[in-house]
Each structure stands twice: as C-alpha cells, then as structure tokens.
Amino acid sequence: MKALIVDDESRVRKAIRLLVNWEEHGIHEIREADGGNKAIEMMNEYKPQLVITDMMMDAGNGMELTAWIERFSKTCKFIVISGHDDFEYMRHTVQHGGIDYILKPIDADIINSAVATAVKAWLAEEHSRQIQLEQSIMLNEIKPVHDEKLLSRLIDDVANINTTVQRLIKNRVIPDGITDVQLVILQFNNADQPLLERFGNDVDLLLFAIENICHECIGGNANGIAFKYWGSFEQIILLLWDHKVDAAFITSQINQTMHTLFSRKFHFGTTKLDKFPTSLAKQYDEAIAALDHRNLLDVASYLHDASEPLLRLQHHADYSFADVREEWRVALLSGNQHLIEKCSTSWLQQFVNHGYLSPHLLQNWLEDMLSFRNSLLQEISSNQKNELLAMLEQQDTAVPPPSINDYSIKIHDWRQWVLQFNLNLSQAITNSLQNKSRSFSDIVSYIELHYNEELTLQEIADTFQISREYISRKFKQDYAISFTEYLTSFRLNKAKALLRNRNLKLNQIAEMVGIPDIKYFSKVFKKHEGVTPNEYRKTLMN
Template sequence: MKALIVDDEARVRKAVRLLVDWEAHQIDEILEAGNGNEAIQLIRKDKPALVIMDMMMESGNGIELMTWVNEFAGSTKFIVVSGHNDFDFVRQTVRHGGIDYILKPIEADMINHAVSKAVAAWRSEEEERSHRQRQSIRLNEIKPIYGEKLLSALIDDPINAEASLRRLTGDGIIAKDAETSRLILVQTDSGNNPLLQRFGGDNELLYYAIVNICNEFLHQPNKGIAFRYWGGPPEIAIILWNPEESIVELISRINQGIYRTLQFRMHFGISTAGAFPGQLPAQRTEAAETLLRRNLLRHEDYCHFPAAGEDNKAAGSRESNPSVSGTPLNFADVQEDWRMAVISGNPEGLSDAAQHWTHELSRRGVVTPQMLNSWKADALLFRSRLVREALGSEADSALAELELDDKQHPAPLPSGYSFSLFAWRDWSLALMRSLSRVILVRQIKERNPITDIVKYIEQNYPSDLSLQEVAGKFYVSREYVSRRFKQEYGINFSDYISSVRIEKAKLLLQNPHLKLSQISEMVGFHDVKYFSKVFKKQVGQTPKDYRAELN
C-alpha cells in the first residue's frame, strides 16, 4: 500500500514520516509532494491509497487538491494536517470525504489513529470493489453461456423452445419479426495446432473469438446471431432470420474478417431456408451433412449448400455437392494391393500402395470428409482382419500395439480447415508399415530364422554381410544369430560366411580363364592376398596349388 505526504514545508513532511508507524498500518511505500499540482501528478501515476495533506500551499491549495481527489481518485482516502483552525476548512474536508482534520503541531497518537481509520476505510471499500468486480466478471461469463444455451434449445429442445424464444426476443437477441431462417455451421478444427497456439491451446477462447468476429457482421443491421452450439460436438452456429441478401456475399465478408484477424479462412455449411424456429433442428442436420459432403479438393469453395436448386441460385451460391464430380473410390478397390504390400513387407511395395490410393483419389476428383471417415474405418477393419488371419492367438497383443501407434501418429482430421492428400498418403503408409512390421516380427518368432538367414547368405555372399545387418533384416538380435550358428554349425557367423565363399571359389577355380583376382572379387574378397590366406587356412593349400591339382 502507498501513502503520499503533501506539504510545502520539508520539515513537516519529515515530521509526518517519523510520527506515523507505517509498518503497523502495512504501508510499504511513502511518497512526497511539495504542492497540490505535484501531488496530482503523483496520484495519477502511483495511485496511493492515502494522502496526508496541508491546506495552505502555493501552486495548488488543499481545497483544490481535495476537489480533484474526490472527482478523479474517489478511492483515495485523505487526512488534512493544517496550522489553521478554520471552520470552513473543516467543513470542506468533511464535504469531500476527508477522514480527519488534524491541527499542527502534530501528535503521534492522533495522526496514527487517523491513519488507522483511513486504511481501514480504504481496505473495506477495496474489498467491496473486488467483490463487485468478481460478481461482474462472473455475470459476464454466465450471460453469454446462458444466451447460448437458450439459442441451442431452439435447435435441440423442442419442449422448451417456445419459452427460450420468448426470452431471446424479449432480450433483443432475436428479432421479433423473425419468420424464416437459415442455419449455418462454421467448420471447426480442434487439430489446427498453428491456430490453437495463438490462443494458448485454449479451444474455448478460439471459439469465442470466431463468434465475436461473426457477430460484428450480423448485429448491425440485426440480421442474425452467431453462438456456440451446446447440443453436440463443439460447433459454432449462425441463425439468419428473414434472409434476403446473397448468403455467399455475407459469408465472404465474415470470412474476410476472420482471415484479417486469424489468417485462416473457415468453411460454412448452409441449410436451405425454412420456417423459424420450427425448422431449425432439420436445418442444423442439413448444414452438418453439407460440411461432411463438401469436396475437399475444391479448396477455393468456402460456402457449402446441400443441393443445387432455385433457393441456392437466389442466394448466389456455387454448387458444392461432390456427387456430380466423378465416381468415388472404394476401399475394396485397393484392398488387395494393401494386403500384398503388407504381407511382403517390401518398402517399395508399401510406398507404391499408399501412393496409388492417393493418386486414385486425386484422379477421380472427389474427396469428402464423409468418404475419409469411411476410408479410415475400412482401413482399420482391414488391419484387424489381417492381423487375426495372420497371427491367430497373438492377434490381441498385436492389435493393442498397433492402437498405441495410432495414438502417437493419429490420422489427419477428415473435417479440418485444410486438406492434404500427402498427409493421408503418409498416414496410410505408416499404417501399412507398422502392420507389416508387427506381423513379420511375430511370425519370425514362431519359426527358426536361421534357415532363412542361411538362404540369404547363399544368395548374397558376394556382398559385405555384417552380423548387425543380417540380424536387423530378420528382426533378431546379433547375439541370437551368433549363438545359433555356434549351436548348429559349430562355427561363428563370420567363419560360416567365409566357408560359403571358399566353396563358391572352389567351383570358380575350375574355370582356367578366370584370374585369381577376379574369383576373389566374385566371392566377396576384395583383397586377393587375404583371399589366398583364408583359402589356405580352410583348404590346406593355396588357390593356385588347388587349381594346379584340378588340372
């Protein structure tokens, strides 16, 4: 708490400082001013709770200061300390709400008692102000929600719809002459991270901002109302009553306002016109279905109507019903490609299957949120069936692992603000990769992989085969491979590869036209001297001597 001492005599200001027990009154900052004008500047800047002031000062006297405080700093309490026992001064002090009028010389008990009363009065009023402010904030928080609940009741609570309408028209929220209406849903996207970050991750704050922007274009003149719809998933709804102007033009202006503020444009699902308020439930369903059927490949369309007709033509709309744009792609059209790619585990095959899907979607020219929802459900059902078919009793644990992957790498939202074929391609590729990996790993555990590893070595012996590479390819540990080779062949992994290479070299040495350096390279030895050393160690003679014996 701050206090200000105002007196044109420095010794008086010093005396007040010494006489008042500031700490006892919980006053931790004391300011000083030499006249009334200087005091006004300090009060404006620092807003002290208490002013202790003289009456007779040059450049702004006490009465002028009291008058200013009473008018512009009404919460500030003041005490007058004066050398003049003047009834008019006392009367002016009382009139302007002064706590006390103390005569000089100042007595410690008297001024401390006055300060105590002033501080108590200030604290009491401050508590009351805070209480009123909290009530006001709470009321301002409740009133919009209450209004939104009433508006939502017009849509999903037919029993209370009539009472809600009376209250809304009585409060001036809905025009009394409203007879017809359209209902519009604004596309929301809880996964739009760049936009959410601007609102600290608070979806409610984002919805509040969008509703306010919409209402700026609706309130003057009284065309309609935007509000948060509480009857289902998070939605922003707009009710337009007695609509006459072009809906597309109005939505374009609203969207431009949203873009100026948020740097995003929204999609709007627009119902046909109908009787108000009786048709609102059907209109809300119609608007929601329109958004689900919008063609995501037509990025420039933001106004979406349920069907082409005279009503929409009058509104100036462009038809956005995607059913006229081509034959939709079914999951069954690519399911076998996905199955073969997953079972093979070949990276190129997996990538081709994912690319083929998105290519077909783009080529056919129609992608809707409704289709993507269906695609996602079909893909997950395909995954479940393939896992159960391939793994039997191991299927449940495999599916649990895959569902954990889903949480870490969720599919793009079909109903987002923007659409990317690349994002869905990446999602389908990730789904197939994880599915292939889970199936192959569990199948390998059920059989002895050493047989496959031996076949792999027989086919790839000229390459630089490392224990790490081979173990990774067959989803087993290096220790496992090393241990099993010792058990089954009595030698370690690297010696086994060398033995295969030497056996292949023996066959090649039968051809007299091949040089030793050529044979060395052909069987995987890049140094002919090292090849000769290993050959002699295993066969007991050099490659040259071995060839000589053959001839």
C-alpha cells in the same frame, strides 16, 4: 500504501512527517505538495491512498482539493489539519467524506489515531472492491459461456426452445422479433498444430479469437451472432437474422481476415433461410451434411450449401473398399512390397479420376480399412489378434491419418499413410506366420513325444496358443491329412515297431501307443493296415 502531505508551510509538512508512525500504519511512501493545485497535479500520477491537507493555502485551498478528491479520486481518504476552528471548514470536510478535522498545533496521538482510522477504512473498502472485482471478472467469464450454452440449446433442446429464446432476448444476447434465420457452421481443423501453437496450444483461446473475428464481420447482434457450439468443440456457429446480411459475403470476409492474420481459410456449411427458431436443428443437420459431402478436390470453394448441385456427385461415387478388399488381402498375405505399394497408392486415383471425394467417403474408407485389418488378423491368428491389433493401433497413434477436416486434401499424404498402414499390417502378418511355422514344428515334436497320452486338437491349441483352425489347416497343407489322421498314423507306426517284440501283449502295446481300448486298437489297426495286429505279427515271424 502511499500518502501525500499538503501544506504551504514546510515546517508543518516536516512536523507531520515526524509525528506520524508511518511504518506502523503500513505506509511506505510519502510525498509533499505546497498547495492544492500542486496536489491535484501530483495525484493524477502518484495516486495516494491518504491525503493529509491544510485548509488555507494560497496556491489552491483545501476545500477545492477535498472536493476534487471526492469527485475524481473516490477511493482516497483525506484528513484535514487546520489552524482555523471554522464550522464551515469542518462541515465541508464531513460532507466530502473526510476522516477527521484536526486543529493545529498537531497532537501526535490525535493524528496517529486519525491515520489509523483512515487506513482501516481504506483497507476495508479495498477488500470490498477486490471481492466485487473478482465477482465481476467471474461473471464476465461465466456469462459468455452461459450465453453459448443457451445458444447451443436452440439446436440441442428443441422441447424447450421457446423458453430458451425468451431468456436469450431477456439477456440481450439476441434481438426480439427475429422471423427467419440462416445457420452457418465454421469447421475448425483441430489437427492444425502450427495454428494451435500460435495460441499456446489453447484451443479455447483460438476459438475465442475466431469467434471475435466472426462477430466483427457480422457487424453486431442486430445482424446475427457467432458462438462456440457446445455440441462440438470444433465448430463455431453463425446465426444470421432475416435478410440483413449475406452469408456468402460474411464468410468471404471472415476468410479474408483469417488469411491475412493466420494464412488460413475455413470451410463453412450452410442452408437457406428458414423459420426461427423451429428450423435450427434441421438446418444444423443439413449444414453438417454439406460439410461432410463437400468435394475435397474443389480447392476454390469454401461455402458449401446442402442443396449444391455438386452434392449429387456423391450418388455416382460408387467406388468402395469392397472393390479392392480381395486385392488388398492377396497383396498383404503375399508380403510382396510391389503389390502392397500398388494397391495402397492407386485407390485414391479412382476418386481423382471421377472428380469427387468427400470427408464422408474418406471416413467410410478408414472405417472399412480398420474392419478389414481386424478380420484379416482374426483369420491369420485369432489367439494373437488382440496383441497384434494393439501393436498396430499404437503405430496408428504415433502416425495418425491426415485430418479429414483439413482445409484442403493432401493426396500424397493420404497415399503415404495408407501405404504405411498396409506395410505395418503386412509385416505383422509375416511375423505371425513365421512364428506359427516355428510353432507348428514344435507341435509335431510335441505329438511325437506325447503320442502315448490322450491328445486332442483343443489341448494342443491351448498349449501353443494357436487356433484349432490353423493347426488343422496346417496339417492339411503340409501332410495332406488331418491332425487326427496324422496322430493315428504315428501311433500305428509305433505299434508296428512294438509288435516285433514277442514278449509284449496286444493290450500292452495298445496302451503304450495311447489307444488303451484293445478292441478299438485292433479295429483301427486293421482299417489302416488291412490286417489285424495278430496277423501283422505273424507275417513278421515268417
């Protein structure tokens, strides 16, 4: 704490310095003034918490000083020390909030008691002031959030919309008497890392800055309001009342300011004026549709209306992923980099040639590509699909696709990302097929070692963690027969070798080759060799 001693006699000021136990009272800085005028001049800069003053001084008396303190330094406490036992002085001291009126000569105990009372009163009031300040700060932080949530409810909570409007009017967030409204959505690109870094990667702080710029351009709540929409943390909504401001002019002003400050221009989706507040939910959907279907190839337009003639172009953009699906499948399965590059880089040219490409179309292509990748991995290896997919998704995370909500589309970046997407997928397929080729060789060896046991296709599939379909398909490709036919043929070849041994009975041979049922063994043998096992053995004897 800081104290100021005011008296026109230096010996009195010195006595006060010596008599008061400053450290004990928590006062660590003491200054002096030789009159009321000098004290007032000092207080503006020094701002003491305690003033100890005389009443009778030539250069500004104590009555003037204490009156000034009450008016201009309300938190400061003061003690009067006077050589005059004057009732008017005492009454003035009490009326202006003085702690005590002490007569000279100064008693150490009395002045220390008065200082202790003053310090205690100041600390109690300061504690109360801090609580009030914290509550005020908290209220100032909560109120804008509360207002934003109420405004967002105008769109999200149609059932209680009239109640919400009345609360907003009562809180003076919006004016009374609004009849029509134009809704405008400012779409923020949350992947704009350079802009985010300028705000310490604090999205809320960035949106707050953009929101304030919007407020300034709107020109006050009488014209409209801008707020962060709580249904999406990437959007700021502007509500423009009646015919007071023009959306095209306002959004142009916002973009001029944003370009000057941050070298950015945002895209806005909007609709026509409609009834307030009942039309807001419909207007929001229409404005979102306008943004989703805006033409990314039109680099000059930033305000997009749902009724724009250009929007009709989407009905003619019938080029879809289904048109290239088989081409991509062949290229990826071939592993041919030239084919992969061709299919990966030519697809966007179709949209460029047509003159229309929207965020909606890009999102559909992305979803179709992910679905295609999933089904292709399922076709190649159902058992390894999840493992391969997890690896590819990790690569997607490391290098995500360009933002669909970017301010302008970067065709080159999209081509490069899709090319890398397909190269990664093709490499995963190639590795999987190579692993399967090695696994198939192991399967054949396994059959040759365990042919005399009860073998099933499912058992082998489970053992090698490969789908039954792949094993069957591979036997057809490599041996032109099924798995069962291959196993039966191998067993019968072993049986023919064992039939040379006269000491082995047929039932023993049948069991040794994994067909313990002698009747079934004989039936299968004759079907494949054209003779029974006994007849075959006799031919060997001749």
